[in-house]
Amino acid sequence: MPPRRLLLRGVLTAALVAVVSPFVHVIDFFYRREAEGVKRQKIANMRDLTPGGFIYFSYPQTGDPKIDNDPFRQFVLIMTEDGQLRVYSRVCVHLWCLPSYIQTRRQLICPCHGSIYREEDGVAIEGPAAYQSYPTNALPMGKIEVDGNGDIWMVGVDGRIGYGREWHNIKPDELVRRV
Numbered sequence: 001m002p003p004r005r006l007l008l009r010g011v012l013t014a015a016l017v018a019v020v021s022p023f024v025h026v027i028d029f030f031y032r033r034e035a036e037g038v039k040r041q042k043i044a045n046m047r048d049l050t051p052g053g054f055i056y057f058s059y060p061q062t063g064d065p066k067i068d069n070d071p072f073r074q075f076v077l078i079m080t081e082d083g084q085l086r087v088y089s090r091v092c093v094h095l096w097c098l099p100s101y102i103q104t105r106r107q108l109i110c111p112c113h114g115s116i117y118r119e120e121d122g123v124a125i126e127g128p129a130a131y132q133s134y135p136t137n138a139l140p141m142g143k144i145e146v147d148g149n150g151d152i153w154m155v156g157v158d159g160r161i162g163y164g165r166e167w168h169n170i171k172p173d174e175l176v177r178r179v
């Protein structure tokens with residue numbers, strides 16, 4: 001290759017690295033949950049829940065409160081009125097506040113701008129999150145397993161925390177496995 005072309009290629013590569021490198025940590029931020037979300041972690045036992053009951057927990061837990069309190073590790077386990085299990089990320093897909101599960105309404109409600117998510121599938125039905133385009137209008141869900149002792153295990157995350165989840169054609173029950 002002629003020296004001038006080689007030099008030009010070197011300059012272009014250096015320019016590309018200079019432009020992209022500041023964003024590498026952002027990419028890492030959005031993908032970190034997928035990288036970490038392979039841990040199998042016991043959340044509760046079926047005996048701990050009654051229909052309408054719920055439990056807040058962090059995942060994946062490390063035992064270090066500083067890390068475990070990270071909002072991006074906050075989830076809620078819900079037993080719906082008809083006995084179905086659901087696990088949702090608590091990070092609102094609008095601007096990342098933490099919605100609470102309101103048992104009497106059977107919805108997750110965000111305190112910041114009022115986004116409301118359905119209990120059955122975590123899809124936003126009101127507020128700014130509901131106006132976001134698919135798939136950024138649904139809370140990521142936890143993949144769970146229930147073993148023969150009734151222990152409930154979280155084994156991963158479907159979707160991207162703080163971003164959304166592809167929920168068309170996916171039945172939430174498919175994310176619950178009996179093992």
Ligand code: FES
Binds near residue numbers: 093094110115127
């Ligand atoms: S951060 Fe939840 S509605 Fe805005």
